[in-house]
Amino acid sequence: MASYVFGVDIGGTSVKIGLFSAEGELLDKWEITTRTDDGGAYILSDIAASVTAKMEEKSLAKEDVIGVGMGVPGPVRDDGTVIKCVNLGWGVFNAAEELSRLLDMKVKVGNDANMAALGEMWQGGGKGHANIVMVTLGTGVGGGIILDGKMLAGVNGAGGEIGHMTMDINETDICNCGKKGCLEQYASATGIVRLANKALNDTDRPSKLREVQYISAKEIFDAAKSGDELASEQVEALGKKLGLAAAQIACVVDPEVFVIGGGVSRAGQIILDVTEKYFRQYAFHACRNTTFELAVLGNDAGMYGGARAVLG
Secondary structure (H helix, E strand, O other), X not given: OOOEEEEEEEOOOEEEEEEEEOOOOEEEEEEEEOOOHHHHOOHHHHHHHHHHHHHHHOOOOHHHEXXXXXXXXXXXXXXXXXXXXXXXXXXXXXXXXXXXXXXXXXXXXXXXXXXXHHHHHHXXXXXXXXXXXXXXXXXXXXXXXXXXXXXXXXXXXXXXXXXXXXXOOOOOOEOOOOOEOXXXXXXXXXXXXXXXXXXXXXXXXXXXXXXXXXXXXXXXXXXXXXXXXXXXXXXXXXXXXXXXXHHHHHHHHOOOEEEEEOHHHHHOHHHHHHHHHHHHHHOOHHHOOOEEXXXXXXXXXHHHHHHHHHHO
């Protein structure tokens, strides 16, 4: 009986691949380079070759493997059709069918943020729940929505793109997506740094941040934890926007838990506390008891999600 699955997470510079048991134990993991030349033409064949080599190394036959689940950095339809992955050079094509042809096995493809959410639901911060929303706070803000244990992809593969919810219609700065006032402009690592620099330039108030040449999100949180007033205000502002966004999301999908991940989440409990405070203030009464947890799988979440996706 087939009892192994592969989880794949394609990034702009490297592809992370994991071999899992069907029960969710990570047995081996490794990386290969993401070759984006020639419009990313070699990425899937490189993945297929790497998976095949690992099967040979572990003496696994095709009958032992349930399949391969793969997360990609872009919108993906339910049938595995990728709708342009700019970072990989991909246009519109069915990545699931192509990789399945190369490997002659079952393949499931999804958006990388949705896959990370599925991974956290399976073996991470959302374990034990079937309805979760994962919020990834990094350079941008990503999201993944899992309802009844299944990824919500949407018609165009854009389900869970919570980073581009409009949070301020009066914003004048432009988001990377071309819109103005997106959640990403306030709650990402770049967003909190942008607003902290603006606050430092607009006032001469004392702050430990003035001693830092190039401010990072970590330094803002560290300063806030040590009682720096200006830094604390920036963290409050982030929590207010994130709590408000979570309250709106809860009105639509009513999850059991919000799982906060990404680099900014390494700030720890402070980010849960400030987000939850404003969530309770803004949430519809029926959703008000939704819990908040930190993600625990880190950069492996996408691989876990890929493995879980192919299990069905």
